[in-house]
Amino acid sequence: MSQEKGAVFAFATQVPVEVVDDIVQRQILTYNDEIMVVRVIFTRPGPGGVAHSHPHVQVTSVESGVFEITIGGRTARLSAGDSFYVPSDVHHCAVCIEPGVLIDVFTPMRGDFVGA
Numbered sequence: 001m002s003q004e005k006g007a008v009f010a011f012a013t014q015v016p017v018e019v020v021d022d023i024v025q026r027q028i029l030t031y032n033d034e035i036m037v038v039r040v041i042f043t044r045p046g047p048g049g050v051a052h053s054h055p056h057v058q059v060t061s062v063e064s065g066v067f068e069i070t071i072g073g074r075t076a077r078l079s080a081g082d083s084f085y086v087p088s089d090v091h092h093c094a095v096c097i098e099p100g101v102l103i104d105v106f107t108p109m110r111g112d113f114v115g116a
Helices: none
Strands: 024-031 036-042 057-071 074-079 083-086 092-107
Touching: 036 057, 074 083
Parallel strands: none
Antiparallel strands: 024 036, 036 092, 057 074, 057 083, 057 092
């Protein structure tokens, strides 16, 4: 379940949280056909899924926690205030070092996240 498409405002306390797995939870904050903002909550250290790619361009900001991010074979450790860019179709992954939150922005929106 996610926020209503085209919502002008998104209040994290009012948007449903989807449990993705035993480490990751996800909130679809707001989106339309062109762009999507997703709050990704890491409840404990560990991998945030497997290395993957998608046709969407992704920009992510670290809200809290510490993460090891690998993009196209390059790895960096990021913490609150840091960000990264993932070009379309480039393999990437995140490993949570200290529990925290990532804010993902995708363009175009991730239809697979909302069942579109």
